[in-house]
Amino acid sequence: MADALTTTTAHTDLEVAAATNLRHHFATPQQQFDSAMLGMWTFLITEVLFFGGMFTSYVVYRSIYPEAFASTSQYMNVALGGTNTAVLICSSLSMAMAVRSAQLSKYRAVVISLILTMIFGTTFLVIKYFEYHDKWVEGLVPGLKFDVAHYHAPQWAHQAQILFFLYFAMTGMHALHMIVGLGLLTYLLVMAVRRRFNSAYYTPVEMIGLYWHFVDIVWIFLFPLLYLIGDRG
Amino acid sequence: MATLAQIHGTPEAGEEVNYLNVEHGWKSWLFTTDHKRIAVLYIISITLMFFVGGAMAVLFRIHLLSPEGLFPPEIYNRLFSMHGIVMVFFFLVPSIPATLANFLIPIMIGAKDLAFPRINLLSWYIYIVGALFTLYAVIRGGVDTGWTFYAPYSSTYSNSYVLAAAFGIFIAGFSSILTGLNFIVTVHKMRAPGMTWSRLPLFVWSNYATGLIQVLGTPVIAITLLLLAFERIARVGIFDPNIGGDPILFQHLFWFYSHPAVYIMILPGMGVISEIVSCFSHKRVFGYNFVAFSSMAIAVLSFVVWGHHMFVTGESMYASITFSVLSMMVAVPSAIKVFNWTATMYKGSVSFDTPMLYAFGFIGLFTIGGLTGLYLATLATDIATHGTYFVVAHFHYVMVGGMVMAFMGGLHFWWPKITGRMYSEPWSKFSALLVFAGFNLTFFPQFILGYLGMPRRYATYPPEFQVLNVLSTAGASILGLGYVIPMIYFFHSLKYGPKAGPNPWEAKGLEWTTQSPPTTFNFDVTPVVMEEAYNYGPVEEIVG
Amino acid sequence: MTSTHVPTVRILVTIWAVLVVLTWTTVTVSHIELGPWNVVVALVIAVIKASCVGWIFMGVRFTSPLTKLFVVAGLVWLTIMILITTSDYATRRWDYHAQPWANTKDNGPATAP
Numbered sequence: 001m002a003d004a005l006t007t008t009t010a011h012t013d014l015e016v017a018a019a020t021n022l023r024h025h026f027a028t029p030q031q032q033f034d035s036a037m038l039g040m041w042t043f044l045i046t047e048v049l050f051f052g053g054m055f056t057s058y059v060v061y062r063s064i065y066p067e068a069f070a071s072t073s074q075y076m077n078v079a080l081g082g083t084n085t086a087v088l089i090c091s092s093l094s095m096a097m098a099v100r101s102a103q104l105s106k107y108r109a110v111v112i113s114l115i116l117t118m119i120f121g122t123t124f125l126v127i128k129y130f131e132y133h134d135k136w137v138e139g140l141v142p143g144l145k146f147d148v149a150h151y152h153a154p155q156w157a158h159q160a161q162i163l164f165f166l167y168f169a170m171t172g173m174h175a176l177h178m179i180v181g182l183g184l185l186t187y188l189l190v191m192a193v194r195r196r197f198n199s200a201y202y203t204p205v206e207m208i209g210l211y212w213h214f215v216d217i218v219w220i221f222l223f224p225l226l227y228l229i230g231d232r233g
Numbered sequence: 234m235a236t237l238a239q240i241h242g243t244p245e246a247g248e249e250v251n252y253l254n255v256e257h258g259w260k261s262w263l264f265t266t267d268h269k270r271i272a273v274l275y276i277i278s279i280t281l282m283f284f285v286g287g288a289m290a291v292l293f294r295i296h297l298l299s300p301e302g303l304f305p306p307e308i309y310n311r312l313f314s315m316h317g318i319v320m321v322f323f324f325l326v327p328s329i330p331a332t333l334a335n336f337l338i339p340i341m342i343g344a345k346d347l348a349f350p351r352i353n354l355l356s357w358y359i360y361i362v363g364a365l366f367t368l369y370a371v372i373r374g375g376v377d378t379g380w381t382f383y384a385p386y387s388s389t390y391s392n393s394y395v396l397a398a399a400f401g402i403f404i405a406g407f408s409s410i411l412t413g414l415n416f417i418v419t420v421h422k423m424r425a426p427g428m429t430w431s432r433l434p435l436f437v438w439s440n441y442a443t444g445l446i447q448v449l450g451t452p453v454i455a456i457t458l459l460l461l462a463f464e465r466i467a468r469v470g471i472f473d474p475n476i477g478g479d480p481i482l483f484q485h486l487f488w489f490y491s492h493p494a495v496y497i498m499i500l501p502g503m504g505v506i507s508e509i510v511s512c513f514s515h516k517r518v519f520g521y522n523f524v525a526f527s528s529m530a531i532a533v534l535s536f537v538v539w540g541h542h543m544f545v546t547g548e549s550m551y552a553s554i555t556f557s558v559l560s561m562m563v564a565v566p567s568a569i570k571v572f573n574w575t576a577t578m579y580k581g582s583v584s585f586d587t588p589m590l591y592a593f594g595f596i597g598l599f600t601i602g603g604l605t606g607l608y609l610a611t612l613a614t615d616i617a618t619h620g621t622y623f624v625v626a627h628f629h630y631v632m633v634g635g636m637v638m639a640f641m642g643g644l645h646f647w648w649p650k651i652t653g654r655m656y657s658e659p660w661s662k663f664s665a666l667l668v669f670a671g672f673n674l675t676f677f678p679q680f681i682l683g684y685l686g687m688p689r690r691y692a693t694y695p696p697e698f699q700v701l702n703v704l705s706t707a708g709a710s711i712l713g714l715g716y717v718i719p720m721i722y723f724f725h726s727l728k729y730g731p732k733a734g735p736n737p738w739e740a741k742g743l744e745w746t747t748q749s750p751p752t753t754f755n756f757d758v759t760p761v762v763m764e765e766a767y768n769y770g771p772v773e774e775i776v777g
Numbered sequence: 778m779t780s781t782h783v784p785t786v787r788i789l790v791t792i793w794a795v796l797v798v799l800t801w802t803t804v805t806v807s808h809i810e811l812g813p814w815n816v817v818v819a820l821v822i823a824v825i826k827a828s829c830v831g832w833i834f835m836g837v838r839f840t841s842p843l844t845k846l847f848v849v850a851g852l853v854w855l856t857i858m859i860l861i862t863t864s865d866y867a868t869r870r871w872d873y874h875a876q877p878w879a880n881t882k883d884n885g886p887a888t889a890p
Binding site: 421449453481482485486489536537539540547548549550551552555 | 843850851854857858861862864865866867868869
Binding site: 033034037038041042044045048049052053055056059060063064078082085086089090092093095096097100103104209210213214216217220221223224225227228229 | 781783784786789790792793796797800803804807815816819820822823826827830831833834835840841843844847848850851852854855858859862863866867
């Protein structure tokens with residue numbers, strides 16, 4: 001399609017529309033692209049406030065139960081959390097590379113970057129699974145399996161459940177967003193293999209890229225808040 | 234929806250093609266991406282939900298005829314809870330944005346459609362799924378927590394269908410978010426050449442402000458209800474006082490959305506009133522900029538006042554004082570609107586068509602509802618009136634006296650545009666008067682009841698309150714009649730109403746320059762806007 | 778879409794390197810006892826990292842003023858929610874730590890009938 005655009009000098013409006021997937025109610029591809037981007041940013045704002053409800057709860061309970069919060073930190077595996085942070089940062093880089101390659105119509109590079117991003121994303125989820133598994137074995141899952149009697153700081157066993165609940169709610173919701181992101185990346189990958197993205201039309205890559213980076217940013221805050229700033233001595 | 238298409242039939246020779254007769258069959262409706270058809274789908278769905286919620290109201294108004302009540306208290310609890318849930322989340326929140334604004338915003342700004350037509354259709358399907366969850370909860374026996382779902386009752390103790398209703402609201406919230414998102418992007422990116430921000434109809438301004446609230450507030454109710462649902466499923470969670478959780482945190486998160494949500498419910502109504510008042514006074518809206526920016530001011534202020542719902546909880550006294558002061562500030566932009574509508578009518582050539590009757594009703598009732606809101610924002614008086622019928626009367630004056638009046642007014646104003654037909658003038662005026670009279674008879678006694686100390690949400694009451702309760706129930710039956718009559722003459726008009734023509738009210742605005750009903754793409758040629766909004770003839774010269 | 782900015786590989790990799798170094802830093806600093814400053818350092822580093830991702834990877838730097846306004850509005854609203862809610866807890870008259878019942882119950886939460 002891109003070749004057609006550059007080689008044919010007298011292409012019609014319809015051909016431009018086809019090459020850029022222009023929908024009927026937009027006047028120009030630029031207007032369509034700008035609308036999609038603004039819509040995506042607006043959606044990300046809703047995501048900020050969606051996670052914001054949990055961050056607010058976190059701040060409240062951390063401030064009123066600092067000792068209970070500190071008692072949870074020894075169960076947080078900083079090595080795994082740190083590794084996951086690095087993994088996500090790498091996935092963000094490869095995602096940014098995917099967008100860049102699409103902008104430059106480098107078809108193979110888009111596919112490779114997307115596959116790398118998916119590998120990093122899956123790695124993150126696998127590591128997350130092992131962390132959850134450890135919590136389950138240690139009896140730290142509120143509601144389902146929380147060993148109040150054997151909690152190392154019995155005076156904070158109850159309030160610690162709130163903080164573990166928040167841990168699972170926040171990381172769980174983040175992991176859910178990762179899974180959705182992997183689904184979206186699969187869609188992108190199929191389209192990229194079919195060479196649908198080029199310098200004239202790469203809106204989906206850019207949009208899903210924004211989503212992926214946003215999920216990365218959420219983790220960038222979750223990591224220090226949940227793993228690092230407790231009672232680590 | 235099939236009815237509409239069947240009545241209009243295939244375009245006959247000489248009849249113009251419009252969005253209603255261009256395609257036929259249920260598929261052409263269920264898979265449409267035309268914002269006008271989606272608006273019609275929404276009108277049908279929210280009307281159904283309105284009558285579901287109304288049926289609950291009928292039942293508990295009958296219950297309240299006698300002091301000991303008709304139903305057992307647990308049934309009464311479920312009736313008023315489901316009434317609130319259905320009316321707030323499935324009628325009031327989507328009422329004007331998803332119907333009238335969905336239909337009108339693209340036409341008013343000279344666009345072919347909203348920015349994301351498929352997302353618009355998706356939002357309707359999401360709404361339907363949410364509504365089905367809620368109706369399932371209704372059929373299974375309802376929810377008894379009140380529409381506010383306060384923890385820990387909802388999270389731990391209630392044995393009603395909290396999960397189904399909460400998921401219904403959670404799902405419907407995304408419908409609301411998508412509508413708001415669509416409006417924001419559309420207003421930013423889809424305006425016709427010459428349609429500057431200072432030329433936007435005030436209806437568009439108010440729906441833009443509503444969109445901001447929907448986008449910024451709704452995600453918070455989503456996560457709050459999700460945390461509540463987890464807590465109910467896992468039997469432990471962050472709002473559980475048994476392990477040191479704070480139920481007031483639930484109220485904070487709930488009202489962070491639900492207070493702005495009352496402005497989702499009233500702001501679009503204010504936009505409708507601006508259009509109607511200007512049209513039927515044949516005069517430019519007085520102080521256009523002030524009315525436009527007061528919408529934005531209300532949207533912003535709405536997010537910093539939520540604590541006034543929590544004055545009598547364990548909220549900090551200092552927080553209460555701050556919230557009280559901030560709440561009173563909302564009166565300023567609201568009053569600007571009311572004064573500017575009256576100033577618009579001043580020395581205008583006012584005509585008393587049905588939409589204008591509803592607008593008059595709105596202005597009076599909203600003023601009462603708004604001013605009693607100041608009583609409740611005042612800490613000392615709220616101690617006495619909190620949780621009484623005074624609160625019930627206050628928010629019904631705003632929600633029903635305000636939003637439903639505006640919705641009815643808007644529907645009567647744009648019905649010729651939506652269907653191409655005029656409805657019965659005498660019947661519509663009669664029912665407008667019925668609604669006004671019935672409304673006041675229903676809810677004014679509740680102010681007195683609340684003042685006398687009758688608590689809300691109680692199934693029984695002392696015998697001395699019976700007279701006022703009977704009056705209220707009598708008013709409710711008149712009000713109900715006022716809502717049923719329009720159903721009849723609207724349906725009648727679809728087939729027998731005279732053709733309306735493009736501009737039956739001689740109104741200004743792009744929506745009146747295109748044919749009625751409009752074609753699928755609204756305009757044959759993208760319009761170029763050359764004049765200010767509400768550029769009504771010479772009357773405004775006198776005022777200057 | 779000629780107006781869109783294409784970032785160079787160099788800047789993308791630089792940002793990636795900065796993010797990795799900052800991650801290492803924040804983990805290392807968390808092992809040093811700084812009292813309340815541990816929280817401050819961790820959050821400052823997180824904000825810097827998030828800004829790097831937003832500014833370059835997400836391309837906020839190259840977007841229109843409108844998009845920048847939207848991003849700022851989202852963050853302001855998040856701040857409103859957190860600040861106003863916590864201001865209630867900060868100014869309440871009772872102390873949550875002094876509730877004996879919260880620590881004496883040895884069984885979990887009450888269950889619904």
